[in-house]
Amino acid sequence: MISFDHVGKHYAGRRVLDDVSLTIERGSFVALVGASGAGKTTLLKTINRLVEIDTGAIAIEGRDIAAQPVAELRRRIGYVFQGIGLFPHMSVAENVALVPRLQGMPREERAARVAELLDLVALPADLAARHPAQLSGGQAQRVGFARALAARPAIMLMDEPFGALDPVTRDELGAAYRALHDVMGLTSLIVTHDMAEALLLADRVIVIGEGRILADQPPRALIHGAGDPRIEAMIAVARRSAARLDALAAGR
Numbered sequence: 206m207i208s209f210d211h212v213g214k215h216y217a218g219r220r221v222l223d224d225v226s227l228t229i230e231r232g233s234f235v236a237l238v239g240a241s242g243a244g245k246t247t248l249l250k251t252i253n254r255l256v257e258i259d260t261g262a263i264a265i266e267g268r269d270i271a272a273q274p275v276a277e278l279r280r281r282i283g284y285v286f287q288g289i290g291l292f293p294h295m296s297v298a299e300n301v302a303l304v305p306r307l308q309g310m311p312r313e314e315r316a317a318r319v320a321e322l323l324d325l326v327a328l329p330a331d332l333a334a335r336h337p338a339q340l341s342g343g344q345a346q347r348v349g350f351a352r353a354l355a356a357r358p359a360i361m362l363m364d365e366p367f368g369a370l371d372p373v374t375r376d377e378l379g380a381a382y383r384a385l386h387d388v389m390g391l392t393s394l395i396v397t398h399d400m401a402e403a404l405l406l407a408d409r410v411i412v413i414g415e416g417r418i419l420a421d422q423p424p425r426a427l428i429h430g431a432g433d434p435r436i437e438a439m440i441a442v443a444r445r446s447a448a449r450l451d452a453l454a455a456g457r
């Protein structure tokens with residue numbers, strides 16, 4: 206579905222993506238993890254050309270994205286990020302229906318689509334008339350997902366989409382999105398700082414460090430650390446927390 210061929214990106218002479226090559230199969234759920242500043246967000250944004258690459262090439266379904274009009278490219282790619290950026294002067298329904306409206310979908314069909322999407326992300330229908338300021342963080346993030354899904358994208362790019370949420374909402378929304386991914390046959394990429402979230406949500410975890418791929422494995426393989434002390438350290442933190450909680454529950 207997506208392929209990176211020797212992709213490089215510099216900012217002011219600093220190499221942020223360094224010769225990245227990878228292939229992402231249709232229907233897969235890929236997590237990008239790594240330390241702050243590793244290049245995760247940059248890598249994600251090269252796919253919808255919010256960041257333009259300096260060297261190499263990226264193709265979607267075999268077509269070089271550099272040769273496609275940006276608007277056409279982005280129509281097939283949903284984008285969700287932390288603090289989603291809903292339009293404050295528009296209602297929830299207007300936010301969700303924005304892309305379908307721009308695409309010329311008739312009013313009644315739009316209303317039905319909004320209802321369907323709110324249902325899909327488990328939001329009550331009466332929320333449709335509210336404005337973003339009248340929503341909780343978790344509700345706003347669900348609206349962000351609904352808006353990104355409105356154009357029926359094939360690919361979803363998500364940058365710390367659950368970052369600002371409380372742990373219970375984060376867990377619920379993560380599981381809800383994973384189910385949507387499976388039902389809708391999406392190809393999903395998520396950037397997260399949280400190794401446990403990556404291991405539990407994704408089919409494949411790519412660890413980025415200094416603009417390079419340090420490891421690229423399914424969770425069951427990566428949990429053993431991939432022979433890299435930096436990755437072992439990230440996984441050890443998640444495992445220690447789980448072990449301490451188990452010990453506490455067992456009264457040890």
Ligand SMILES: Nc1ncnc2c1ncn2[C@@H]1O[C@H](COP(=O)(O)OP(=O)(O)OP(=O)(O)O)[C@@H](O)[C@H]1O
Pocket residue numbers: 216217221239240241242243244245246247248398
């Ligand atoms: N527009 C820009 N101009 C200059 N440097 C940039 C720009 N965007 C990102 N960078 C730099 O590129 C590097 C990678 O940034 P990026 O946001 O991709 O990292 P990240 O892994 O997503 O980090 P975080 O987890 O903190 O969000 C950082 O050193 C950052 O400062």
